[in-house]
Every structure is written in C-alpha cells, then in structure tokens.
Amino acid sequence: MGKKVTVVGAGFYGSTTAQRLAEYDIFDTVVLTDIIDGKPAGLALDMNQSRPIEGFETKVVGVTTGTNGEGYEAIEGSDVVVVTAGLPRKPGMSRMDLLEVNAKIVRQVAENIAKYAPNAVVIVVSNPVDEMTALAQLATQFPKNRVFGQAGVLDTARFTNSIAETLAVPVKSVKALTLGSHGDTMVPVPSRCTVDGKPLSDLLPAEKIEELVVRTRNGGAEVVALLKTGSAYYAPSAAAARMAKAVVEDSGAVLPVCAWVDGEYGISGVYLGVEAQIGAEGIKKVVEDKLTDTELAGLKEAAEAVRAKQADVANL
Secondary structure (H helix, E strand, C coil): CCCEEEEECCCHHHHHHHHHHHHHCCCCEEEEEECCCCHHHHHHHHHHCCHHHHCCCCEEEEEECCCCCCCHHHHCCCCEEEECCCCCCCCCCCHHHHHHHHHHHHHHHHHHHHHHCCCCEEEECCCCHHHHHHHHHHHHCCCHHHEEECCHHHHHHHHHHHHHHHHCCCHHHEECCEEECCCCCEEECHHHCEECCEEHHHHCCHHHHHHHHHHHHCHHHHHHHHHCCCCCCHHHHHHHHHHHHHHHCCCCEEEEEEEEEECHHHCEEEEEEEEEEEECCEEEEEECCCCCHHHHHHHHHHHHHHHHHHHHHCCC
16 A cells, blocks of 8 residues: 555645655655645646656645535545644734634544544644644544644754854754744753754853744744745745654654653643654654753743643634
8 A cells, every 4th residue: 555645725834745745755645635626636736747857756636625524535545644724824913813713624624534534643733733733633532642733843943044044054063952832832942952063052142042042932923924924834844744754654753743741741631842753653752851940841831831722622
C-alpha cells in the first residue's frame, strides 16, 4: 500500500503544505480538500502539471467537501491528515479571537476524519492551535498520541531566523527551542540556544535575547500586520509538512509540537508545546529535557493558561 496524506483546507496554508508534501516525493497520493467548489481540484491540477518540471511522481487529488461530509470518502486510507481548515487572523486579532468560529469547523472536520480515516495520525494547525488540537482529539476520540498540533517547529524556526540575522551567521549554525503555547504564553528556551555550539547568552546580552524572544512570540502578528490580509503560510506549511514527513517515515525525529502531556515536567492532562519523538503512531513519547527554573515556571504557567481554555472547547 502506498502512503497517503490528506490536507484539509485549500487556503494558502493548506495548498502550500500540499505542494511541499507532494514535492517530497515520498507519498503515492496527496489529497487536498476544501468547501469551495472546484478550488482544490484546480490547485491539484496545477500542482500535477509541475511534476515533470520538479521531478516528482506523487499524485495530487483535489476534492470539494460538503457540510454533511460529502466528498470525505476521498480521504479513506490516509496515513496522516493535516487540518488547516478555519479562518486566518486579520490585523489586530489574536489567535484566541478565532476560537469559537474555528471550533465549529474543526469539530466537523474531525468527525469526518474519524469516520473515513479511522487509523490516521492527525496534525492540527488551525488556530488557536493548542485548543483546536484538544478539540480534534475529543471529536475524533482517537488515542491522544495520534492527535497533535503544529506550533513549536514554526516558533523555533522564527526564533532561529531572528538569532541568525542578529548575529549575521548561517541559520544552520543556530540551535534554538520554543515550548509552551502558540501565542502569549510561548516559552522560548534561551538555555537551549546555541550558535556553533556556544551558548547564546555568551554572544548576546540578556536584554537583546529578551527582544528576540518577544519578536518570536509576536512572530505571526508581525507577518499579519505587514500582509494586511491573511496570515503566514510559507514557514507554517514547511513546519506542518516536516511533521507529516516524520510520521510517514517513522523517523523518530524529536520536534517541538503541541502534544498531550501526562506527568512530564510535573504537568498533567493538557495539550502543550513540548519536545516529542514523532513516528508512525504519532507521538512516540514526550521528551523531557533540562530547563532552568524560570523556563520551567513559564512552561507551567503556559499549561495552566491553556488548560483553562481547553476545558471550554468540550462545549464548542
């Protein structure tokens, strides 16, 4: 059986994710779905016509889905489903402002995934992602390891890029990490940041590091403000595609993701941004690493903020 991945939502984020997944050339099929009639099929046709140029064989299939689940049979047998459906942010909006409207959309998508792709690993990227991941797990009733969210890979990339630009070094010489939630309680982890193996704190003063941390926390809003319509999708889609790749290749890669935490770091019963080992069954295990007292306190604070909101989603 060839590998199959579905991307739900053919906006900029979803379509770019589908393109990246197709260009990896590790799947037989990438299915792209949307509620806008014809849009996914048009995008799929366009992507398929790029195959001779880019040299990949993965077939992209575009499917229009209806409010009652019409079209979802196309996702049958998917190894991974990436959920990008929902509204993006407008300037001045927080991710939280999207909670209610996106909850309805994500719940419906999750129920159809459970029906047509009951063995899939689900990667949620719809905002606010910590809450939507919790909701998707409730709505699918999948084991918690098979539902996780995209945040830390993107936030870490934003942090890494800022560090590299500030120090004028190649991005590959920078190792960085962010944990916590995707938003106000994001916890960048300066103690785990190095440049060519040297601690970041040896290279930049504390206040400059704090500036970069704040910029990372507001990374999405900065893009939204510049674009004026829509939100970021090049870096987010790269992150989501990379996570899906780790699942289908059963790679065991350790990535910062929004995963179910059950006792690690002294935190239990919440979806939270932590490092986790990714494989065919989704989250193989949450990886606990050394944090400073301040960082750990930040992570616990993030857990409580997210926990309060995740309790609400059960009723949305």
